[in-house]
Amino acid sequence: MTDDAILRPRRSVLYMPGANERALEKAKTLPTDALILDLEDSVAPDAKADARKRVAAAVASGEYGYREVTIRVNAPGTPWHAEDLRAAAEAGPDAVVVPKVDSPETVHAVERALEAAGAPDRTAIWAMVETPQAMLDAGAVAAASERLTVLVMGTNDLAKELHAEFVPGRAPLLTGLSLALLGARAAGKVILDGVYNDVQDLAGFEAECVQGRQFGFDGKTLIHPKQVEPCNSAFAPSQAEIERSRRIIEAFEAAAAEGRGVVTVDGRMIENLHVEDARRVLSLAEAVAGR
The missing domain is CATH 1.10.287 (Helix Hairpins)
Known part of the structure; x- marks a missing residue:
């Protein structure tokens, strides 16, 4: 990966629901460094097909300015995964965000599917690491492909898998966060911290941003526009x-x-x-x- 790719600002990376036309339009005005247009958790099963078309059209519009625009597909093994990858490959986003990646084999399968569907070379893979196995194999996942440029922490799923509680300071998750960071840095890849769930708790959010930056994360994934500016501030050099x-x-x-x-x-x-x-x-x- 080039130095330009490493140093591209990814302080704030905002999830936007792919089924929500208004949200996709609003995203064009937000000061976030990157967007994840979501086809997974935020989209109901009966809305998946429409959301896929809407997100592909949004990416193809080229109306998001400097923002890095990515598409989160549904996880491998789901009924929507293959068609999501085909649609994403045709739309040609900056990256395809793939949930539940816990082995190099999953990365290779995604890469083959994107290439078979004609994805442009510039469309990267961002792998979400969300399970204990993914933490243990983060280095191998990160190094599995040159097309894979970013690891994304899935802290909600990791906490569920660990039967852990959400507490200030994230003590139950620190081992997993550290392992994923080590794996990303060993492979020379970017890594993004997970989301903060309480959008009303700005003080708690800002504290977690500071913790994430102190750990060495390049930025943080977000679930609400109000989190963007404090996140940008926390992850930018003072x-x-x-x-x-x-x-x-x-x-x-x-x-x-x-x-x-x-x-x-x-x-x-x-x-x-x-x-x-x-x-x-x-x-x-x-x-x-x-x-």
Whole structure:
């Protein structure tokens, strides 16, 4: 995966119900980095076919501006999965989001189906990891295909599978979150945190955004437009981070020019790894500013 793909802002990734024409229209005005037009949980069985056509038309419209537009298909093994993949391949979204991915074999099957249906090369696979098996095999899933660029945490399903309670700080899920992060980073892929269910609890949501960023997630999936702006803020570099990153790069380059091997910034020793991270911060800040 290219550096551009890694540094493309995915701070906020909003689910929008594919059966709701008004929601699809509203999504064109929201400051979210990416959209997941949903054919799965938010769509009743008798509305699946109509939603599929509506979402495909929305993607083909090209009216979503800078936003990365993806389609979440129904899970492998459901009656709608194959037709969802065919319709998504023809529409050519930025990515197809696939639920319940817990093995490389599932990724390979999806990839074959997309290629057989003529999906453009630019249409990536985003794999949702939602089960204990997926956590244990996250690295293998993430590395299964070059077309797979993003892992998406399915924290609701993971909590259900674990028989875990939803508590502040998400202690029951931390092992799974860490395993998925390790797998994504080992494969050089992007990873998105799961949703926060209580749309009225803004303080709790913001705290979970901070936790997700501290863990290392690239962004967070969302279920309501009111969550977009605080999420964007939480996952964007702060002005203090930007200024410190600039000082690190400047100090390191000055030391190198003078032949000095030891560099300190704000009283802390600076190494190559800090410089690389500082450059990543500045690149992300520049990409965010471009929005």
